[in-house]
Amino acid sequence: MQARAPRPAAGVALDAAVAVVVLALPVTLWATGAMPFVPWGAAATVISCAALFWRRTHPTVVLAVTAVLGVADTAAAAPGGALLLPLAIAVYTVVSLGDRRLGLLAAAGSAVVLDGVLLLRGASPGSGVVAAVPLLLAVAAVVGLVVAARRAELASARDRAARAEATREAEASRAVAEERLRIARELHDVLAHQVAVVGVQSGVAETLLVDDPDAAREALAHVRTASADALRELATLLDLLRRGDEEAPERAAPAPSLARLDELLDAVRATGLRVEVRVEGDARPLVPVVDLAAYRVVQEALTNAHKHGTGRARLTLAWTPAGLGVEVVNPVPREAAGGVAAAPSTGHGLLGMRERVAAVGGTLDAGARGGEFVVRAELPAPAPAPAPALDPTSPEEPR
Known part of the structure; x- marks a missing residue:
């Protein structure tokens, strides 16, 4: 698994807090005498807990470190299980971040190896430590699977929301384009005929102005009528556009x-x-x-x-x-x-x-x-x- 993207400040603080809290447990046990202090075991425990600080940026490396140190500590020191919690957190992190196969294999392999080492060191098969190893790693893997499924569901929901938003924007753009086309078509239909009449009749009036003033006046009358009709139809169309079809003015002419x-x-x-x-x-x-x-x-x-x-x-x-x-x-x-x-x-x-x-x-x-x-x-x-x-x-x- 490749290194993850840089963490935000909140993520850094959370990972540091996890490492400190996990380390506080064995330190407390050493201080109270509930667990014997072994220099090698203490060093391995500190390294494993400190490695949790990078569990989300380098999850595979952290899993390997905690697994190797856990097995080594179990083989060299008295059975105390101080490194089992960092290993469980590393398994959970790998599974929850999406590498389920690696996390599950690591959990199963670590449980088998750790229990085998414990049994070789004389632990009873029915002892609490032997039973706790597979149980804790299994719980960590299951919680990781649940978290991974939840993250995938949230990511899918965000993706669907993004696609829906993109679809809405595309539909809105298409609707705007269609409306612009409709308005342009209506403006052309309303004005083209009347403007053509104005152009033709004004040309006729200009030609006949000297030789046939009566015909020129008739042509100009057509120009005046066409201009008035064009202005009236344009005003009606603009009024419809401003008010909407539902608020169409009563003075609007019947639809063509x-x-x-x-x-x-x-x-x-x-x-x-x-x-x-x-x-x-x-x-x-x-x-x-x-x-x-x-x-x-x-x-x-x-x-x-x-x-x-x-x-x-x-x-x-x-x-x-x-x-x-x-x-x-x-x-x-x-x-x-x-x-x-x-x-x-x-x-x-x-x-x-x-x-x-x-x-x-x-x-x-x-x-x-x-x-x-x-x-x-x-x-x-x-x-x-x-x-x-x-x-x-x-x-x-x-x-």
Whole structure:
């Protein structure tokens, strides 16, 4: 066993106290004459007791010293057992510090050797000294095992607590990251459309300001309306973030959903984007998160069509038994089709759409195809199972 780490001051004081207390017992017996004073035995006893000061920093060495001196003293002096207590403490220390195999073997071997030496020196097999040797060493080993088990249990509990704390910190960090992503996505969804309208209409107003003042004023009216809508939606979102969902203000607008699709289309068309809408299949209510995802996909796709397209877009809502397909197609300007972007874009809109659709278990595909830019999302929306038909021939249940 290797040397242990340096002891703290409290550990040094405890080990010194143990060595002094153990040495005080034979000194008292010598002083009262209860045990004969033998110079060799006294020297061995002092060395064994002093060695206990290093029992936790060098447990194996201390065990060897106390065992060898105990056997030597027993073989050379009158049977008094003065070195049995230091040996027992050394056995306990080795076992409690984790080297159980060495400690148990040392206890068993020392008991056999010491009792053998005692019997050879004429001690009676039934004498108290012969019985005390294995009993005391066995008790020391058992106490060491109990202490080692307790230490292992405490170490395991501390390790579990540390892992639990690390897990909580990781979960908290993940929750913060997810919340930041959600806030960023909501801010983008709330502002991107209105800011795009402001940018396009202000450009229109600047172009027509001299040649067609009436059209320029109309474009500026759209800018004013879009700016007011953006500020109102931003204020609502910030209020929600400050108060929390449970304390949402009563003045907050209804959550975006396909039920408000006509309002979105009217606002988009008012900015000059011509949108053709086609619905396939029978519409049905959606889960709120899926409904919100569908609305945001339409909003972002139409915003992109307005910013980067040619002024036209086609929206298709395809209802199937398994879900809802949302597709927005707009022609791509020639310069964009040739590899030059029609307008600057960060790409955050498409990324936000992908994350939102993936969060509800759907898929999204977006890209240029044959002169058109296509955004298609597949959202899970299984049709409810039909209610079981009642059998008219079955007897009516008693009321």
